[in-house]
Amino acid sequence: MNIHKQAIGVFDSGYGGLSILNEFLKELPEYDFIYLGDNARSPYGTRSYDVVYEYTLQAVEQLFSMGCELVILACNTASAKALRTIQQRDLPKINPNKRVLGVIRPSVEEVGLLTKTKHVGVLGTVGTVRSNSYPLEIEKLYPDIKVLQESCPMWVPLVENNEFKTEGGQYFIKKNIANLLQKDPKIDTIILGCTHYPLLQEEIQKYLPNRINLIPQGEIVAKSLKDYLKRHPEMEVRCSKNGEREFFTTEFVDSFEEKAARFLNSELKARHINL
Numbered sequence: 001m002n003i004h005k006q007a008i009g010v011f012d013s014g015y016g017g018l019s020i021l022n023e024f025l026k027e028l029p030e031y032d033f034i035y036l037g038d039n040a041r042s043p044y045g046t047r048s049y050d051v052v053y054e055y056t057l058q059a060v061e062q063l064f065s066m067g068c069e070l071v072i073l074a075c076n077t078a079s080a081k082a083l084r085t086i087q088q089r090d091l092p093k094i095n096p097n098k099r100v101l102g103v104i105r106p107s108v109e110e111v112g113l114l115t116k117t118k119h120v121g122v123l124g125t126v127g128t129v130r131s132n133s134y135p136l137e138i139e140k141l142y143p144d145i146k147v148l149q150e151s152c153p154m155w156v157p158l159v160e161n162n163e164f165k166t167e168g169g170q171y172f173i174k175k176n177i178a179n180l181l182q183k184d185p186k187i188d189t190i191i192l193g194c195t196h197y198p199l200l201q202e203e204i205q206k207y208l209p210n211r212i213n214l215i216p217q218g219e220i221v222a223k224s225l226k227d228y229l230k231r232h233p234e235m236e237v238r239c240s241k242n243g244e245r246e247f248f249t250t251e252f253v254d255s256f257e258e259k260a261a262r263f264l265n266s267e268l269k270a271r272h273i274n275l
């Protein structure tokens with residue numbers, strides 16, 4: 001499918017990346033964006049490295065074939081498991097001028113600016129936690145910061161099914177937060193290391209002591225993209241700017257439109273696509 005436009009591609013396993021896109025639209029409204037959610041194969045968080053890599057590469061190639069020059073993996077799981085291989089092994093073969101960026105590095109940069117105790121918590125999917133990407137990246141930039149992680153396998157299904165306000169939903173949110181804080185009571189900063197979790201922010205805050213900072217991943221990634229475009233004028237001129245947005249899902253279009261409207265707080269039209 002060729003859309004003949006050099007939109008910025010935004011990819012997630014499902015709806016979570018819309019929390020990142022939402023911030024892109026505030027920070028960079030003039031740019032064109034194509035959002036692709038692989039809802040049919042979500043969640044990625046419990047899948048193996050090979051599967052997440054293969055699915056993510058298919059999505060990136062799809063977005064490239066639609067005209068995108070720059071693709072953001074608005075998914076921590078895909079950023080943790082597929083980004084480096086795509087950047088180092090695949091891009092030079094596919095097209096060395098195109099770029100794929102992730103969400104982990106910009107979030108990590110912020111950590112050192114916020115923590116005072118130097119004890120940081122990460123909440124994420126099983127895949128992101130197992131990959132150890134956050135502790136490894138934090139170690140590179142801030143070797144004196146201690147990182148504790150907690151995987152929250154129920155949280156993505158709770159968001160996807162809009163069940164997080166129920167008694168069952170609250171049980172899992174409270175339990176995972178308590179587990180994390182029990183691992184290290186000195187934690188003063190928490191990264192919501194999954195793009196689905198901002199939808200749970202209100203619920204999460206209920207179970208967190210006030211002294212704990214939550215890192216707003218969407219805003220950080222949006223600022224980082226803006227900064228990237230400033231530092232890379234050769235890419236910036238290749239991104240089209242008509243303020244247009246297109247949405248694709250690998251699942252049912254009607255349920256995508258309905259749920260995506262909750263993330264973006266506005267109505268939208270989506271199209272189906274097979275990867």
Ligand code: DGL
Nearest residue numbers: 016043044045076077195
């Ligand atoms: N939104 C994805 C992330 O940021 C995870 C959702 C999933 O498990 O597919 O990690």
